[in-house]
Amino acid sequence: MELKELSKYSDAVNELLARYGVKFGIYKNHTFKEQLFPFDMIPRVIEQEEFASLERGLKQRVMALNLFIRDIYHEKKIIRDGVVPEEFVYAGSGYLPQCESVLPPQGIYSHISGIDLVQSKDGTWYILEDNLRIPSGASYPMIARDLCRKCSPQTFQKYRIDDNRNYARLLRQTMDHVNTGGHTVILTPGRYNAAYFEHSYLAEQTGAHLVTGSELIVENDYLYFIDYSGKKERVGAVYRRISDEYLDPMNFNEESVIGIPHIYDIYRKGNVALINAPGNGVADDKGIYYFVPKMIQYYLGEEAILKNAPTYLPYYEDDMKYVLEHFDDLVLKDVAEAGGYGVVFGSKMTKEEKEHFLTLLKAEPRRFIAQEVIDFLDIDIVEGNSLVPRKADLRAFVLMAEEPMVWKSGLTRFSRNPDSFIVNSSQGGGFKDTWVLSR
Amino acid sequence: MGIISVEHTGQLYWLGRYSERVYTTLKLFADRFDSMLDLDSDEYEEFCVRQEIPNIYTSKEDFASRYCFDEADPNSIYSNLIRAYDNAIVLREKIGSMALSYIQLAVYAMNKAKESPAPLLELQHVRDNIVAFWGIVDDSVDDEHVRSLIKFGKRVERIDLYARMRMNQHELKREVARLNFRIERTGLSYSRKKLAHINYLVEDAPLSYKELVEEIESLQEC
Numbered sequence: 319m320e321l322k323e324l325s326k327y328s329d330a331v332n333e334l335l336a337r338y339g340v341k342f343g344i345y346k347n348h349t350f351k352e353q354l355f356p357f358d359m360i361p362r363v364i365e366q367e368e369f370a371s372l373e374r375g376l377k378q379r380v381m382a383l384n385l386f387i388r389d390i391y392h393e394k395k396i397i398r399d400g401v402v403p404e405e406f407v408y409a410g411s412g413y414l415p416q417c418e419s420v421l422p423p424q425g426i427y428s429h430i431s432g433i434d435l436v437q438s439k440d441g442t443w444y445i446l447e448d449n450l451r452i453p454s455g456a457s458y459p460m461i462a463r464d465l466c467r468k469c470s471p472q473t474f475q476k477y478r479i480d481d482n483r484n485y486a487r488l489l490r491q492t493m494d495h496v497n498t499g500g501h502t503v504i505l506t507p508g509r510y511n512a513a514y515f516e517h518s519y520l521a522e523q524t525g526a527h528l529v530t531g532s533e534l535i536v537e538n539d540y541l542y543f544i545d546y547s548g549k550k551e552r553v554g555a556v557y558r559r560i561s562d563e564y565l566d567p568m569n570f571n572e573e574s575v576i577g578i579p580h581i582y583d584i585y586r587k588g589n590v591a592l593i594n595a596p597g598n599g600v601a602d603d604k605g606i607y608y609f610v611p612k613m614i615q616y617y618l619g620e621e622a623i624l625k626n627a628p629t630y631l632p633y634y635e636d637d638m639k640y641v642l643e644h645f646d647d648l649v650l651k652d653v654a655e656a657g658g659y660g661v662v663f664g665s666k667m668t669k670e671e672k673e674h675f676l677t678l679l680k681a682e683p684r685r686f687i688a689q690e691v692i693d694f695l696d697i698d699i700v701e702g703n704s705l706v707p708r709k710a711d712l713r714a715f716v717l718m719a720e721e722p723m724v725w726k727s728g729l730t731r732f733s734r735n736p737d738s739f740i741v742n743s744s745q746g747g748g749f750k751d752t753w754v755l756s757r
Numbered sequence: 758m759g760i761i762s763v764e765h766t767g768q769l770y771w772l773g774r775y776s777e778r779v780y781t782t783l784k785l786f787a788d789r790f791d792s793m794l795d796l797d798s799d800e801y802e803e804f805c806v807r808q809e810i811p812n813i814y815t816s817k818e819d820f821a822s823r824y825c826f827d828e829a830d831p832n833s834i835y836s837n838l839i840r841a842y843d844n845a846i847v848l849r850e851k852i853g854s855m856a857l858s859y860i861q862l863a864v865y866a867m868n869k870a871k872e873s874p875a876p877l878l879e880l881q882h883v884r885d886n887i888v889a890f891w892g893i894v895d896d897s898v899d900d901e902h903v904r905s906l907i908k909f910g911k912r913v914e915r916i917d918l919y920a921r922m923r924m925n926q927h928e929l930k931r932e933v934a935r936l937n938f939r940i941e942r943t944g945l946s947y948s949r950k951k952l953a954h955i956n957y958l959v960e961d962a963p964l965s966y967k968e969l970v971e972e973i974e975s976l977q978e979c
Contacts, residue, residue, distance in 0.1 A: 518849035533762040546766040
């Protein structure tokens with residue numbers, strides 16, 4: 319496929335993205351700044367058959383993860399049966415005791431799952447991370463696709479590409495499926511949140527109301543939106559884009575000023591849906607990631623279709639031994655960190671850094687995982703007038719309504735630095751559209 | 758009609774006010790600056806008095822630069838445009854990405870004008886984008902309540918600015934007539950007594966501009 323042709327529209331499309339305020343917020347030196355998210359016109363292209371296999375694997379994984387969260391907060395069979403050690407469940411910050419015995423509407427925990435994958439040079443896809451709390455990023459390829467179709471309609475006529483602009487419809491379907499009666503709202507911490515563009519764009523595209531905590535109130539066991547005249551309108555589903563700890567000062571962090579007092583109490587009673595469910599962090603902890611293939615086997619009786627990157631848990635004696643022997647070949651991740659932070663490559667540490675890190679690792683083995691460095695398949699990006707290869711990952715989105723639905727697209731993030739594997743926007747990365755061919 | 762919170766009601770109203778303030782002060786500034794070229798006068802001093810903004814400017818050149826572009830001056834046109842943007846950015850799902858994009862384009866045009874050797878020419882693009890914003894609000898915002906809140910803010914601001922600048926009575930009568938039409942569509946509570954007084958003032962001769970400014974400022978406090 320001759321995609322280089324598309325690069326000539328790069329400036330025009332990036333100008334349009336700037337016009338529509340496609341930005342992300344970032345704090346530097348305690349100052350909030352809005353930055354444009356650089357878009358590269360050359361898409362990641364996934365053939366129909368290849369995506370069908372990814373789709374099966376993603377559905378399988380998200381179904382198992384949902385069953386795991388339900389099990390952990392109810393029967394805990396997977397712990398009793400010795401498949402997942404309890405230390406990994408209860409020691410992680412994602413486990414919330416407040417969620418014990420609470421069943422969300424329709425029994426769904428992870429309504430919107432962002433699964434990060436990379437493709438190695440031999441074509442194998444590996445799961446890097448599961449994001450089951452507030453995964454963001456779908457809005458970027460959605461709006462970019464809309465603009466690309468306008469600038470090069472002939473490309474989209476020539477190649478049959480699944481239209482990814484249906485994300486808003488899938489999201490609406492997901493929210494409506496669990497709505498307990500009333501309006502659907504998207505709860506944002508406000509415009510100084512890094513993903514505020516996404517919050518407002520998804521509200522516009524889904525027809526949901528974008529609200530802040532101060533506009534909602536719990537009264538007589540129900541959630542209400544208060545309009546300008548003081549009239550109360552019932553709310554049945556909240557796609558909340560604020561983290562668990564800030565959601566309800568009466569049940570979680572009491573210092574939160576952006577949450578809604580008692581919202582968790584009425585959620586517990588089944589009177590409102592929270593999307594995604596609180597407590598999901600128990601399943602997307604980097605330590606728990608190691609056990610996902612075992613979960614799939616345990617809950618579904620199937621082999622995992624998608625592979626994890628080869629991972630070691632220094633918590634286990636054998637794995638610690640391996641990590642110490644192969645330290646320079648591994649990437650080490652702090653399970654408490656996110657956004658590309660807390661990731662270090664053994665080979666890039668100085669002697670002093672290595673000594674310091676090893677002391678920490680031996681003192682707190684539960685805090686780290688180690689992974690083989692996967693030689694990602696490079697993807698071309700446009701730089702000046704030429705194409706240059708860069709590392710890239712793919713965030714796939716799985717939405718859960720009556721059944722799991724995999725969005726036929728995804729956010730491809732790339733590193734702009736030729737020597738880096740870190741693709742996060744907060745660390746200077748850019749994004750691409752992801753095309754799934756429909757024939 | 759969608760549901761609108763108190764917060765969004767205020768933001769829509771102030772989006773209308775600030776967008777109008779940018780549009781009209783750009784026009785007033787351009788007219789005033791043009792006349793200063795021939796008269797070699799410091800008319801900007803009178804401009805500041807009428808606008809009730811502190812005269813922090815050292816010359817007409819300084820006025821031309823800082824009144825338009827100084828980010829640190831809360832009374833500059835730039836600062837007012839940023840306030841319009843700050844209100845617009847939180848209203849995407851109410852006004853739509855298309856309408857919001859024209860406020861964003863006005864900000865880009867303002868930044869470009871600031872760096873331009875011919876800023877007055879470039880500032881025309883700021884005004885063009887504000888006009889386009891109002892046009893798209895009329896054309897594509899379905900919710901009449903949302904439209905009316907923006908337009909109500911716009912009318913209040915225009916009457917306020919026109920009264921401060923002692924514009925002719927005919928123009929003020931026209932703007933007050935538009936206000937009468939719009940205010941009923943906002944669903945907001947307001948002082949009917951004050952509105953009646955505003956209508957009386959614009960018919961009276963000589964027109965008490967000072968009283969008109971006071972009345973319009975206190976008609977609705979969002």
